[in-house]
Amino acid sequence: MADIGTDIGKAIHILQQNELVAIPTETVYGLAGNALEPNAIAKIYLTKNRPYFDPLITHVDRLEKVLELVTDIPEIALQLAKKFWPGPLTLLLPKKEGIPDLLTSGLDNMAIRIPNHSLTLDLLRDLTFPLAAPSANPFGYVSPTNAKHVNDQLGEKISYILDGGDSQVGLESTILSIQGEQINVHRLGGLTLESLRPFGTIKLLLNQKSNPKAPGQLDAHYAPGKKMIVGNLQALVKLHPYEDTAIISFKTRYNHPGKQVVLSPQGDLSQAATHLFGALRLMDHPEVSLIISEWVPEEGIGRAINDRLKRASFI
Ligand code: TXA
Numbered sequence: 001m002a003d004i005g006t007d008i009g010k011a012i013h014i015l016q017q018n019e020l021v022a023i024p025t026e027t028v029y030g031l032a033g034n035a036l037e038p039n040a041i042a043k044i045y046l047t048k049n050r051p052y053f054d055p056l057i058t059h060v061d062r063l064e065k066v067l068e069l070v071t072d073i074p075e076i077a078l079q080l081a082k083k084f085w086p087g088p089l090t091l092l093l094p095k096k097e098g099i100p101d102l103l104t105s106g107l108d109n110m111a112i113r114i115p116n117h118s119l120t121l122d123l124l125r126d127l128t129f130p131l132a133a134p135s136a137n138p139f140g141y142v143s144p145t146n147a148k149h150v151n152d153q154l155g156e157k158i159s160y161i162l163d164g165g166d167s168q169v170g171l172e173s174t175i176l177s178i179q180g181e182q183i184n185v186h187r188l189g190g191l192t193l194e195s196l197r198p199f200g201t202i203k204l205l206l207n208q209k210s211n212p213k214a215p216g217q218l219d220a221h222y223a224p225g226k227k228m229i230v231g232n233l234q235a236l237v238k239l240h241p242y243e244d245t246a247i248i249s250f251k252t253r254y255n256h257p258g259k260q261v262v263l264s265p266q267g268d269l270s271q272a273a274t275h276l277f278g279a280l281r282l283m284d285h286p287e288v289s290l291i292i293s294e295w296v297p298e299e300g301i302g303r304a305i306n307d308r309l310k311r312a313s314f315i
């Protein structure tokens with residue numbers, strides 16, 4: 001099992017040797033390595049069992065470091081960066097020559113963000129290189145939102161997990177690219193479409209498998225390893241009144257013998273987002289053979305919650 005702690009010096013020492021450290025962010029925990037060292041990057045793909053065609057997000061602690069890595073930043077991207085960084089925003093920007101192709105799966109754009117977590121910002125500030133960090137889970141599985149989640153699955157493969165408590169957003173960053181006045185959304189996430197609207201025309205480019213700009217948007221993802229049905233819960237509860245059926249509901253508790261998580265009894269979407277991945281993990285349990293769930297309101301971060309529910313239930 002990995003060591004779990006808050007020792008930034010220890011994390012730096014490991015990263016300097018091209019080894020990996022799991023880091024907390026406000027969205028989900030990341031599996032981090034030196035973004036400029038192909039050796040370290042290769043270990044990330046290997047540890048996650050991730051295909052090389054699915055590029056990684058680079059993390060830095062301030063805008064000046066972003067500008068050192070990219071050749072250009074469109075005006076709208078700059079406005080978004082200034083408004084939402086540090087935060088759950090990832091921008092696709094043209095990378096400079098010399099940035100490893102392994103990091104971007106050979107694409108000309110790199111994905112980059114400034115995460116909003118004090119421990120990780122301190123770490124990034126003290127490092128002389130940026131960190132590549134995909135979510136710290138085996139490829140295709142649910143992303144981790146605390147150190148224990150990481151340890152449960154990758155503890156045998158990495159030596160250190162920086163413990164920053166529970167991720168405050170609980171869903172991954174929103175991924176954007178800018179094309180003229182247009183904001184292309186490649187992944188729904190912690191930053192809502194509503195908050196982007198003042199900055200340009202929004203175009204959703206989700207799940208386009210033929211779109212080489214977002215090769216990682218596979219349908220089946222965040223899979224809890226169980227069959228899952230999302231729909232009208234009241235009806236589903238009646239259809240599946242069994243002990244081995246588990247329920248993930250938005251705000252209602254049902255009279256049912258199976259395991260049950262209510263994402264937010266108050267009906268708060270942000271709170272629901274922080275609980276979703278933990279709930280999916282909890283239901284990945286030998287006593288559960290079916291998960292039933294329901295869509296949340298398709299607004300704000302609810303869109304990203306529904307996107308993850310859809311992928312988790314995709315077979
Ligand atoms: O919130 C997050 O973004 C978390 C934390 C750790 O920062 N990271 C994360 O990474 O979710 P990952 O690897 O699980 O998801 C990254 C997504 C993938 O779908 C990948 O295809 C896409 O970003 N991506 C990365 N680089 C890209 C690029 N150059 N062009 C298009 N898509 C890219």
Ligand code: MG
Pocket residue numbers: 134135143
């Ligand atoms: Mg991921």
